[in-house]
Amino acid sequence: MTEPERRPRPRAFRLDGEQIVPPKSAKPQEAERAQPSVFEAQIDVFALEAETAPRGFVEEEKAIEAAQKRGVLRSVLVSWGGLFVSAVAGLLSLAAGMWLTNLVEDLFAHSAMLGTVGLALAGLALVAAAAMLAKEIAAIARQNRIAKLHIALAEARLRDDIKAAREHVKELCKLYEDRPETGRARALVLEFSQQIIDGRDLVDLAERHIAHPLDAQARREIADASKRVSIVTTVSPRALLDVLFVAAQAIRLMRRIAEIYGGRPGMLGFFKLARSVGAHLAITGGLAIGDSLLQQVVGHGIAAKLSAKLGEGVLNGLLTARVGLSAMAVCRPMPFSAEKAPGVADVAPFLFGDRGGGG
Numbered sequence: 001m002t003e004p005e006r007r008p009r010p011r012a013f014r015l016d017g018e019q020i021v022p023p024k025s026a027k028p029q030e031a032e033r034a035q036p037s038v039f040e041a042q043i044d045v046f047a048l049e050a051e052t053a054p055r056g057f058v059e060e061e062k063a064i065e066a067a068q069k070r071g072v073l074r075s076v077l078v079s080w081g082g083l084f085v086s087a088v089a090g091l092l093s094l095a096a097g098m099w100l101t102n103l104v105e106d107l108f109a110h111s112a113m114l115g116t117v118g119l120a121l122a123g124l125a126l127v128a129a130a131a132m133l134a135k136e137i138a139a140i141a142r143q144n145r146i147a148k149l150h151i152a153l154a155e156a157r158l159r160d161d162i163k164a165a166r167e168h169v170k171e172l173c174k175l176y177e178d179r180p181e182t183g184r185a186r187a188l189v190l191e192f193s194q195q196i197i198d199g200r201d202l203v204d205l206a207e208r209h210i211a212h213p214l215d216a217q218a219r220r221e222i223a224d225a226s227k228r229v230s231i232v233t234t235v236s237p238r239a240l241l242d243v244l245f246v247a248a249q250a251i252r253l254m255r256r257i258a259e260i261y262g263g264r265p266g267m268l269g270f271f272k273l274a275r276s277v278g279a280h281l282a283i284t285g286g287l288a289i290g291d292s293l294l295q296q297v298v299g300h301g302i303a304a305k306l307s308a309k310l311g312e313g314v315l316n317g318l319l320t321a322r323v324g325l326s327a328m329a330v331c332r333p334m335p336f337s338a339e340k341a342p343g344v345a346d347v348a349p350f351l352f353g354d355r356g357g358g359g
Contacts, residue, residue, distance in 0.1 A: 057337060061154045063283045064329050068147040071276025072330065100125075132266075139269040146263060146333045147276075149175070154335040157203040165199035169206045172333055175262055176210065185209040204338035211334055217260050219347045222324035225253045226348040230317030234310050246316050253320065254327045261331040273330070280326040314351050321348045 100122050108115030149171055156164035170193070173186040189206050196202045229249050233242045251270075258265050258273055265273050321344045329341070345352055 057335065058158065060329075060341065061151075061158075061335055063280060064335070065151050065154075066283055067276045067280035067326075067330055068150070070279040071274070072143050072147045072272050074272065074275070136266040136268050139264050139266040140272065143258070143263050143265060143269050143273065146175070146261065146331065149333050150335065153203055153206075153333070157200050157335065157337055160199045162197055162199040162202065165202045166193050169193055169202055172206055172210060175333060179262075181213070182210060185213070200337075203334065207334055207336075207338045211332065212339055214260055215328070215332075215339065215342075218257050218324070218328050219342060221253060221256050221260070222321055222328070222347040223350075225249050225324060226317040226321040226351065229320040230313040230351060232313075233316045234313030242312075242316065246320065249320055250323045253324050257324060257327040258331045261333055263331050273327070276330045277323060277326045280330055281322065284326070317348060317351050318344060321351070 104115060104118045104122055107118040149168060152164065152168045153172070155161075156168055169189060173190055176182040176186060189209055192205060193202055196205065229246055232245050236242050236245065251274075254273055254277055255265060255270060258270075263269070263273070325342065325344065325347065329336075
């Protein structure tokens with residue numbers, strides 16, 4: 001039997017890429033053995049994605065957080081405007097109280113029965129006013145809770161903090177415990193919250209199962225409002241009617257989106273919400289919807305080929321959709337992470353002529 005061939009010894013290698021220089025006295029075979037093979041540097045695609053992916057997410061969340069702090073999370077008495085409104089409201093309350101007191105005294109002076117009836121009605125009015133005030137305070141507190149939850153979930157996902165993610169996801173489920181349609185999704189998220197070990201994955205799971213169905217409702221509301229505004233302002237004969245209708249639809253749309261996400265704003269709560277939406281529009285560029293959109297509307301598309309009135313209707317529809325998207329971003333109880341944030345073309349494709357289908 002022939003002697004088996006000797007297998008070559010494995011070469012040594014180093015990961016830093018430095019070459020080992022063999023001594024001059026070494027033989028060629030030893031020099032060859034002394035020269036190691038070097039692995040080429042490999043790109044870690046997961047680390048690269050972790051570094052690059054959150055950039056747009058962080059920028060969007062900064063804009064939403066700033067808008068929420070300017071509106072929903074802002075205290076009433078932190079500005080001169082807030083002090084003015086509070087002082088005027090106090091003076092009006094005192095004037096109403098004095099008028100009511102004089103009225104009841106005059107009724108008692110005229111007749112004891114009339115005075116008693118007037119006093120009872122004044123008591124009912126005070127009770128109703130207290131109930132309305134309590135409802136306003138509860139609505140504002142709920143809006144603040146949703147805004148703080150949004151910021152907390154965004155931070156937990158960004159830091160991949162599983163402890164914070166579990167805590168805030170439970171709070172999210174509790175927020176919608178009075179919504180029967182979310183029962184199955186909440187049960188699923190709570191079940192898997194103890195099994196998932198990554199905070200980012202848990203937040204994404206909650207978004208897909210809890211926020212996504214609410215997003216679908218909000219997108220339908222935005223599409224319907226944009227369609228109504230574009231049609232009505234196209235056929236409306238007066239510019240004043242256009243302005244009033246667009247404003248009314250924007251107010252209705254903001255309130256409706258807030259209700260979808262659990263906000264339920266009252267009168268004061270709506271003012272805070274409108275301020276947040278306006279701040280978000282200003283931070284994200286207002287009506288600068290994009291060069292491609294402006295080209296579609298003004299360049300080769302709708303407004304250039306059809307009547308100016310139709311072009312005005314389309315622009316009003318785009319404005320309404322933009323307001324709705326800002327309200328969606330501000331009222332949503334969690335960030336857009338697993339789901340892509342919708343754009344104007346996603347919620348109102350019918351405004352883009354040959355780009356969209358929808359009716």
